[in-house]
Amino acid sequence: MPRTALRICPLCEATCGLTLTIEGTTVTGARGDREDVFSHGFICPKGAAFGGLDADPDRLRTPLVRRDGRLREATWDEAYEAIAAAIPALVREYGPQSVGVVLGNPNVHTMAGNLYPPLLLKALGTRNFFTASTLDQMPKHVSSGLLFGDPFAIAVPDLDRTDFLLLLGANPVESNGSLCTAPDFPGRLKALRARGGTLVVVDPRRTRTAKLADLHLAPRPGSDALLLAALAHTLLAERLAAPGVLAERTEGLGELAEALARFTPEAVAPACDLTAAEIRDLARALAAAPTAAVYGRIGSCTVEYGTLASWLVDVLNILTGNLDRPGGALFPLPAAGPRPRPAGPGKGFALGRWLSRVSGHPEAKSELPIAALAEEIETPGEGRIRALVAIAANPVLSAPDGRRLDAALAGLDFMVSIDPYLNETSRHAHVVLPPPPPSQSAHHDFAFNGFAIRNQVRYSRPAVPLEADRLDECEIHARLVLAVSGRYGSAAPSAVDEMVIHGVLAKETADPRSPLHGQDPQRLAGLLTGEDGPERRLDLMLRLGPYGDR
Ligand code: SF4
Incomplete structure (x- = not known):
């Protein structure tokens, strides 16, 4: 008799919730889970092929x-x-x-x-x-590190509320999004246009995403930083910049105009293969939108000056007052991530x-x-x-x-x-x-919740029991840690997880800024739930995270 099990799709950054059909221990079907809090039933052809990938006969079964x-x-x-x-x-x-x-x-x-x-x-x-x-993607991490002090502080476009979306070097209709986790990214772009919003795509290629756009600009490959600099220059020169409350929280805004002085639309247009009028019009439209988000991805990262282009994306979001506000570019707050703390001197x-x-x-x-x-x-x-x-x-x-x-x-x-x-x-x-197939592993998106357009948290236990000759993927890693450190055979794999748990709790209970300060780490470790080490570690991270225990 077939049964069903819920499983987050691990095949791209969109993290859609799937309902798997399982016969015996074989996944025979996958459909979008309509009740998933994030993806609401969306599935793409790749996700629908989950069963085929899971049962791929080319997979290794034994070491x-x-x-x-x-x-x-x-x-x-x-x-x-x-x-x-x-x-x-x-x-x-x-x-x-x-x-x-x-x-x-x-x-x-x-x-x-x-x-x-x-x-x-x-x-x-x-x-x-x-x-x-x-x-x-390293250019984006570096620019975020230098700008915000955290290489993972990557603002994502508020796709469902923005009035104006400027995409550079991104083709989410094909990729389903990158450094921006959004199930049904293509559907969200269509919804933006259906509600009267504007989609502008900057890409040398006429991609499927570009075909959806109100405006497609096709600059010369690698000229993104010049184009972005000219957009920022225009906002400043034409007094269109309106950073609002961000002005008080931003250092160096005064130096920006000077740094960008030479990057007029006229100066960069020939190198970009665009006209100065196209660049000015885009800057004016960006400034005029009630809310807007600028988002640059792989095409603007994997080029010379990719870090500069990544930084200028955020400069535009700041100059238009759209950084960290609804309809603009928002910083996700993942449930298993660190709890925000007041800024301190830190290491930077x-x-x-x-x-x-x-x-x-x-x-x-x-x-x-x-x-x-x-x-x-x-x-x-x-x-x-x-x-x-x-x-x-x-x-x-x-x-x-x-x-x-x-x-x-x-x-x-x-x-x-x-x-x-x-x-x-x-x-x-x-x-x-060889790790087991995805159906035999538990799942939580530690990484992608940090880039998600909605804060949510989901966890899937293995949909299918581990086959007899398999080892759980977390245990494969834990054993490797023991083997390279000369402790294989003398310590159980679970000791690796317990060492992490006790290390984190020792640090938290000693930190005067932590809500756990002064408590007994042993007692706190005993309160964690979970059937195994990875589940206990996830529980710990959720409890210490922004929505966790107070
Ligand atoms: S878009 Fe497709 S591949 Fe990506 S998570 Fe969703 S179902 Fe899986």
Whole structure:
């Protein structure tokens, strides 16, 4: 008899709620959950194919360990013992920088990928940390860090209430949105126009999103920063800027006009392949809208001056008074995120606290550009990467110069991949640890609730029991933390979660600004609910978060 189970879709940033149909232990169908508080029944063709992806016969079922040059099926213990024998020894001989860590994009779509990599990095003590974020969104994090003091303070357009939406380098009709979590993004764009609002798309290509727009401007690729600077210049020069209350909370507004003085529409128009009149008209329309939001995505990030363009997006939102107000660009407040605290001196946002060894690329958010990974493996010398942990990452396919990286990976002393597939990258691993299909994992969106257009919180328990030969994805990560730190076999995986819980509570109870100050951390840990470590950690984060216990 078929049954149904609710599950948040992990396949893109929109995080739609799904109703899965399950026969036995197989997902045979997926439809949009009409009662989902966020997506209200929306589903796209990718989400509808959840069952096919879940049951993909190409998925690995058991760990693989390289023996005699070939990857062969192994038990979980054999896999972790191989890691425990290799990585701590390399760290002892060559130091912590000899181990690199690569995170791929799917980590932000899983609980395990959010909860455990920071612990892995801490256990290894390495600064050789490379991420997919450095391929497509780091400029936005850097500009937010410099502007707001927090690289994750990314304002998202209030799609359902805005009167005017200016999209740059974004094609949400195809992508369903990025750094802006909104189920049925295309439907929301159509609704904006249906209620009399204006959609302007700036994109060199005539994308499907551009076809929906009231106005499509197609500038020369890479000229976003010039265009945005000229828009801001026009607002200031024509006295159209109206930051309102933001003026009191913003430093440097006075210097902006001077900094932008040369960027007149006439000056930038030839480089943008636009006319000065088009730029002026757009600035005037933006200023005249009752509410407006400017949103720039991948096309404005993956270009030279991407950080400047990302900053100018927020400058426009500030100059028009639309930052952090309904109908403008709003800062989400995720339930499992930190509780807002009054601004204090703090450490602020620092960039370039260390540099990559070979080319001297600055770190940002402790991350180094994945494009530099190959040279860090190839180039001899102290600190060369000799071992790699790749988590849900296939940079041979997705990073620049994949062929060079392919050759570099072949020269590693040791490599671990957490990956459901044997692919262009994981084929180089000495140990492959396959996570279970999504239906067998619990789900909460730690990352995407931080970019959601509505504050909400949802959690799905596994829809299907874990198969007998599988290991829970969180446990795969927890065991890896133990293996690289020389504790595999001597500590239970749950000890990793309990260590985090007790560490967080010790810090909170010692912090005079925390509502938990002075309380007994042991007693508080005993109050947490949850069937396992990850659930208890989520409970802790929710209780400490903005809507949590008072
Ligand atoms: S839009 Fe994204 S989250 Fe929603 S069903 Fe499609 S793939 Fe899943």
